[in-house]
Amino acid sequence: MKIKDQKDLEKLKVKGLDSLYPKAMKINVGLATCGIATGAQAVFESIVKEIQKQGIDAVVSKTGCLGFCQKEPLVDVWQPDSARIIYCEMNPEKARDLVNELAQGKTRREWALCKLEEEEFIIEGTKRKYSITGKNGKDIPLYQELPFYKKQKKIVLRNCGFINPDNIEEYIARGGYFTLARVLSNLKEEQVIEEIKNSGLRGRGGAGFPTGVKWKFCRDAPGDMKYIICNADEGDPGAYMDRSILEGDPHSVLEGMVIGAYAIGSHEGYIYVRNEYPLAYQSVKQAIEQAEEYGLLGENILNSGFNFEIRISQGAGAFVCGEETALLASIEGRIGEPRPRPPFPAERGLWDKPTNINNVKTWANIPVIIARGADWYSKMGTAKSKGTMVFSLVGKINNTGLVEVPMGIKLREMIYDIGGGIPEGKKFKAVQTGGPSGGCIPSELADLEVDYEKLTQAGSMMGSGGMVVMDEDTCMVNVAKYFLNFTRDESCGKCTPCREGIKRMLEILDDISKGKAEEKDLELLESLAKVVKDASLCALGGTAPNPVLTTLRYFRNEYEAHIKDKKCPAHICPDLIRYSISKEKCTGCGLCLKECPQKAISGEKKKPHSIDKNKCIKCGICYEVCKFDAVEID
Amino acid sequence: MLNLTIDAKKVSVEKGTTVLHAARKLGIEIPTLCYHEGVSPYGACRVCLVEVVKGRRTGLTSSCTCLVEEGMEVKTDSPGVLESRRLIVELLLARSPEVKKIRELAQEMGIERVRFRKEDKECILCGLCVRVCEEIIGASVIGFINRGADREVETPFQAQSDVCIGCGACSSVCPTGAIKIKEIFDKRILETWHTELELKSCKICGRYFAPKKELEQLKGKVELPEEIFEICMDCRRKDLSRKISEIKTGMI
Numbered sequence: 061m062k063i064k065d066q067k068d069l070e071k072l073k074v075k076g077l078d079s080l081y082p083k084a085m086k087i088n089v090g091l092a093t094c095g096i097a098t099g100a101q102a103v104f105e106s107i108v109k110e111i112q113k114q115g116i117d118a119v120v121s122k123t124g125c126l127g128f129c130q131k132e133p134l135v136d137v138w139q140p141d142s143a144r145i146i147y148c149e150m151n152p153e154k155a156r157d158l159v160n161e162l163a164q165g166k167t168r169r170e171w172a173l174c175k176l177e178e179e180e181f182i183i184e185g186t187k188r189k190y191s192i193t194g195k196n197g198k199d200i201p202l203y204q205e206l207p208f209y210k211k212q213k214k215i216v217l218r219n220c221g222f223i224n225p226d227n228i229e230e231y232i233a234r235g236g237y238f239t240l241a242r243v244l245s246n247l248k249e250e251q252v253i254e255e256i257k258n259s260g261l262r263g264r265g266g267a268g269f270p271t272g273v274k275w276k277f278c279r280d281a282p283g284d285m286k287y288i289i290c291n292a293d294e295g296d297p298g299a300y301m302d303r304s305i306l307e308g309d310p311h312s313v314l315e316g317m318v319i320g321a322y323a324i325g326s327h328e329g330y331i332y333v334r335n336e337y338p339l340a341y342q343s344v345k346q347a348i349e350q351a352e353e354y355g356l357l358g359e360n361i362l363n364s365g366f367n368f369e370i371r372i373s374q375g376a377g378a379f380v381c382g383e384e385t386a387l388l389a390s391i392e393g394r395i396g397e398p399r400p401r402p403p404f405p406a407e408r409g410l411w412d413k414p415t416n417i418n419n420v421k422t423w424a425n426i427p428v429i430i431a432r433g434a435d436w437y438s439k440m441g442t443a444k445s446k447g448t449m450v451f452s453l454v455g456k457i458n459n460t461g462l463v464e465v466p467m468g469i470k471l472r473e474m475i476y477d478i479g480g481g482i483p484e485g486k487k488f489k490a491v492q493t494g495g496p497s498g499g500c501i502p503s504e505l506a507d508l509e510v511d512y513e514k515l516t517q518a519g520s521m522m523g524s525g526g527m528v529v530m531d532e533d534t535c536m537v538n539v540a541k542y543f544l545n546f547t548r549d550e551s552c553g554k555c556t557p558c559r560e561g562i563k564r565m566l567e568i569l570d571d572i573s574k575g576k577a578e579e580k581d582l583e584l585l586e587s588l589a590k591v592v593k594d595a596s597l598c599a600l601g602g603t604a605p606n607p608v609l610t611t612l613r614y615f616r617n618e619y620e621a622h623i624k625d626k627k628c629p630a631h632i633c634p635d636l637i638r639y640s641i642s643k644e645k646c647t648g649c650g651l652c653l654k655e656c657p658q659k660a661i662s663g664e665k666k667k668p669h670s671i672d673k674n675k676c677i678k679c680g681i682c683y684e685v686c687k688f689d690a691v692e693i694d
Numbered sequence: 695m696l697n698l699t700i701d702a703k704k705v706s707v708e709k710g711t712t713v714l715h716a717a718r719k720l721g722i723e724i725p726t727l728c729y730h731e732g733v734s735p736y737g738a739c740r741v742c743l744v745e746v747v748k749g750r751r752t753g754l755t756s757s758c759t760c761l762v763e764e765g766m767e768v769k770t771d772s773p774g775v776l777e778s779r780r781l782i783v784e785l786l787l788a789r790s791p792e793v794k795k796i797r798e799l800a801q802e803m804g805i806e807r808v809r810f811r812k813e814d815k816e817c818i819l820c821g822l823c824v825r826v827c828e829e830i831i832g833a834s835v836i837g838f839i840n841r842g843a844d845r846e847v848e849t850p851f852q853a854q855s856d857v858c859i860g861c862g863a864c865s866s867v868c869p870t871g872a873i874k875i876k877e878i879f880d881k882r883i884l885e886t887w888h889t890e891l892e893l894k895s896c897k898i899c900g901r902y903f904a905p906k907k908e909l910e911q912l913k914g915k916v917e918l919p920e921e922i923f924e925i926c927m928d929c930r931r932k933d934l935s936r937k938i939s940e941i942k943t944g945m946i
Contacts, residue, residue: 378841395838400737400759553819553838553845555738557778560785563843564810584809587781594754595740595778 062355076233124308126221183235220308258434260446265419281414296495299526310347316426379550398598441467445511494523497603499610535632558601645690823864860905
């Protein structure tokens, strides 16, 4: 069936609402990658089995990631007469028992994470209140009052965890494709660009170039054939925002792309998604097929005469292909290597035609901005960074997950309020934003407001949205080494500073971590960092030294301790630490002796043990197993 | 015509000119390694870096790829440029300490010692061989393999090439002498590319003079008398001088 106008969309919306809120109970299982990794597929199957066994009138559906990945697998239960209750940390047995309880009209309070009494339909700007008559879940905390969700504002993630990504009607039910219909029937191309410009939206891939301006460049570039591309080559360690959006709400990206294509004057688009995201690929592929079937993609979209088709191009797993010129080369079937800019892709892009490339999150923002208006959107955020940003909050943090917050939120709020602080009561040491291209921001800057400018001033960058939290046990030299090791492997190797320079920086860092470096090596490291940053061909090399430069800027004393005192203050670098057993504390229990893989520990029962330094490989097992804190590191 | 200043000297150049060429027009020498007039610019060695001021922005860029824009201000000898070039050459010298070209460049820049662990690679990955083989010869025998620090120029699967015509353009364009070609009796051996090709013998003197494959390809590309492809260069020259002397002595 081809949708011709708004009326047809309305009809599908009714169908979609019936699917979202059926007459019977509906159980949604979060089946994004994060859920599946924690066993959500088995939970799903267990629920289906139990429902069939008991003969319960219920619908079981899959949904995307609700963001609280720490608590996966998440299962949410919607019933026509009660609040939506979200259960967390499920397993097949708990899921089976839950269905049993539900069948008897009960809930399991102790497994519940939170409940929703209403849902926000962000496109329409409305709230849909559930009719709650039952008493179920009365003492369960509200979703919007849970510290993890309280400060979040979901625009890009509006549908993730709320709809079945495989069901286009559920997307339409929450206002999806209505914006496109309005754009194609009522708005001129320039008006769309103007609205995006006025909204202040900046590229969410990390560099933060104003999206409207970028679109205008491409629209104004001479040429009949123009391309638009969605960059889903998310490769930063610890970042998975784009994956979750494609898995949980692919149509939001497609709708954004069609609107962009109309504004720019393009009839062909690509989604470049990395091969390591098989689920995201499947999800997008299916979404494209559905949208084509409904006439929302392809020829004569919504009977407007506008044509636009989207193809998927799969990357082969090179981090550098996230760089736009390398991405273009990769789509063209050449080696994914950057080329000098200018010419910029807006002028000469895919197959030398004007091309506009935006990140997944940028595209997903578009329908909301057009629907709600630039004024509404630009009220959120700071002076130069508008709207919200999606971060994947990972590392040494209690609440790992995907969070969407208004720009300008303080790091402190991200880490302590949303993230719930550092596990085991440890001290917060630093946070790494922007992945291998970003930097480490120390705890002293916890009041920093997160936006493009502030992060850059602090020596880091917004990047695509990875946020890795580190605690007091983290060695900053080791962190710099980790990221440089990553960029050394992922550099394409084309230009000298990036290929040779990063390699040499890593050598120096390695020497530092082994206590083999001298003070002058630190100078050399700094001058190398500067040249790699300034002289590299593309942004990979241009930002690769950031982890080194920021750790040097904020944690220089740690570098100096490694060099001058030959000590690793965080007790991480194996060459600079020594394990010994305290004679006073050791009870001679023999546990360490039993566990030591090198047989380096000796001693008689009930008498203090000792470690043979020559045999010890510093694996730290004795330290971990000792119940009397008798194993010491110095 | 576009106007720009390079090191405070004014110059006008045609649209489409690179900063490197504009500088050469002024007699300003900029070192290059991966640049060659005959193939497309690549911007990889970064030895030709210059500082470009555009409005409020200043940045380093490769002069071989950067096209001149109206009002551009270029510096080829700012401390930032010189410092970057020096360190880049030092990095290359650490990679290829025995390569003459790099040693000379380092000497010109006053680099006295290398602060990094020395390697002994001959190839500096300038990519000239790859470009000449693709763009000029049209054979695309070689390409880059691996990534980052492991990058190398190689044939597909590091195996004997069945498209190489043995022309040796790669070797003649290589600035470091990294590409080894030798001839033993009736074979031309491209060691670096794991490839051996049969040579043709001269109809007159019998000497082996060019790979059969290369001559076959040339035949299809240029319109020359058939015998040109049968005779070695020496005999062709002898033949030509014989003809000239015949003209002189009025035998024709």
